[in-house]
Amino acid sequence: MKRFQNLILLALVIALAAVPLVMIKKPAPGSDDKEVEIFAGADEQAKNAISTIAPSYKPWFKPLMKPPSGEVETCLFALQAALGAGFLGYWYGCSATRARMRREQEEGA
C-alpha cells in the first residue's frame, strides 16, 4: 500500500480534475442565443456577483498592466508554474543523487 501510495494519490488528483470536465456539459444557448460559458474563473464570477449585489459600485483602481491577450496571460502563468516546477525538480534530483551516493559509499566501505 505504502509503495503505491504516491501513484494512487496522483491518480486521484487527476480524477478529481477530469471528472468535472466529463460530467459537466455546456448548456444550450439561451433565448438570447449567447453561448453559455463553462469553467470560467471563480474570481471572475465573484466580480459578477459584486455587480449584482451592489450595482452602483464602481471599481476605483485599474490594474497597472493587463496581459494584452489570453495567449500572453497563459505564457505568464506557464512561466510561474515552470519556475516552481523547475526548482522542485532540482531539489528532487539533488536529493535522489545524494541518497544514492550515500548508499554507494556505505556499500563500498
Added chain:
Amino acid sequence: MHIMEGFLPVKHCIGWGVASAPFVAWGLATVNKRIRENPEQRMLLGVATAYTFVLSALKMPSVTGSCSHPTGTGLGAVLFGPAAMAPIGAVVLLFQALLLAHGGLTTLGANIFSMAIVGPFVAYFVYRLAKAVRLPFGVCIFLAAALGDLMTYVTTSVQLALAFPDPAGGFTASFLKFAGIFAVTQLPLAISEGFLTVIVFNALARFNPQELKDLNVATVQEMKA
C-alpha cells in the same frame, strides 16, 4: 481567491493591508533567523516557495463548472511555522497582481490575509492538532493542506461579504453567495492539494528526514507510521 483590482472599497483595502503587514514582517523575521541559524534549510524553504508558485498557477476545473486554483501554502506552514508563508505568499500575489492582472495592488492586503495568513495558520494548527491526537503522518498532512486551502477561500468570501453586504439579507446572505462561488468550487481542489502535499511530504520524509526532525515537524518513527 483573488479579489480583483479596485473591487474592495478603500477603507477595506487599508484595513486588510494594516492587518496583513505585521504578519509579513513577522514572517520575514522568522525566515531570516532560521536561515541564519540553519543555512541547510534554505533548500526546503525553496521547495515551499516553489510549491506555492506551481499550485497557485494551476487553475483546475471543479464540480461547480468553474475553475479555481489551490494555494500550496500548507506545505511551507507545516515545515516552517505559520508566519513564514506570509512573505512568500505575498511575493506570489505581487507577481500575479503586477504581471497577470490577477488580484491587485489595492486588494493585495486582503489577498495576503486570506492566502498567506489564514490558510497557513489553519494548516499549521490543524497539523499540530492532528498530530497531538496521534493520527497517521499522511492524514495529518492531508488535513492540514486541504483545510488550509479551503479556509483561504472561506476567508475571501467573508472579506467580500463584509465589503458588499446584501441589501436584503445583509452579511449572511452575501457570505452564502460568495461562499457558493468560492468555497464549493474549492472543495475538490482542496482535496487535490491535500493529496499532492502528502506526495511531496513522502519525498521529504525519504530525502530530508534530518531536516524534518530539526524543524520539529515529525520524527522518523512518526513518518513511517
